[in-house]
Amino acid sequence: MEVEGRILKVLQNIKGTDIHPGENDSLFESGLLDSFALTDFVAGLEEEFDMTIPDSDLSARKFDTIRRVASYISAKAS
């Protein structure tokens, strides 16, 4: 599965529903992620991608859209 699809899977697990936001849709402005769901989202990404997101990267803006998250994860993996 491509990175974006795996990110969506993490998001769907947190929300418990079959949501399909656009890659550039704001997950915050759409109401999909509040402060605490974002914390779960970041933890879910670490588990899904078997990575540690360091405290220095804990800026909400990095996780606002699926595309931004995909770019971040791809950059960390390379």
Place this chain on the structure above:
Amino acid sequence: MAYLRAFGSYLPTRRVTNAEMAPLVGADPEWILAACGIEERRYAAEDDTVASLGVMAARDCLQKAGAAAADLGMILAASGSSERFCPGPASQIAAGLGLASTPALDIPVASCGSLIGLVLAAQLSAQVGPVLVLGSEILSRRIDRTPKGKDTAILFGDGAGACLVGPDTGFARIAGSILSTDGAAAEILKVERERIVMEGKSVILHASRKIPRAISDLLARHQLTPASVGVFLLHQANLNLIERLAGTLDVPLERFFVNIARYGNTSSASMLIVADEWRQAHPEPAAAPLVFSAFGAGLNWGALLAVPG
């Protein structure tokens, strides 16, 4: 060695309920409660100052400790909302207590300042004698009560808390502490142009990780686990955050003494205010470890452990 002798607090009388706040910020009272667990907060009177609130809390603490201001070896006063940067409120608090030469130092750190004060007091009291630690805030003057400022306006309230740390006796002994600072994230929580500016989601992300890590590391140093702690006395930032921290530490929420519903987030004052209420409800000598923890501007965060005896 250093001991916790007593706490004190002062809350202004004016109550601002969610019903009063909601129309100002364009939100429902129920939404405010769900977002942060706050039902009302207190606002200072027009002629109150950070120092005047601090003096009231200091007097309450000294009275509960059976101590006199003249006994103090030092005052450490934390505030992120003082009316002026320099001199800060510490010297005015000392003057308000009738002290003319006792050293009184400011800790200008919102939210975590009183924890920093406790950690410093634990180190200093053996040399200088009893240290009075204060957190005093008037945050109602640092928020924007309009829809634009909703995210901070709903949270913050005014108040002051105090703790007397002594070198000889007390109801619990300060056993250790951890303090940390991460200036790389300083921009996510700051006071700028006299207003609190906060990236709430980033703050929660950091706090959700850093606080449990600090508490777990501190307890591990002392061969303790979260389950062995009698009470957690935390900075009252947001009830949802406290619930999350309890879950991360795998401790029942009942082990966390909370009062955020009645006072809101009073920044550096909140941890000492909640400690004062806990102590009034439990006046006996401590029977189990106590953990204090706070997180705030800087970023600064940490934890302090006190144990029976």
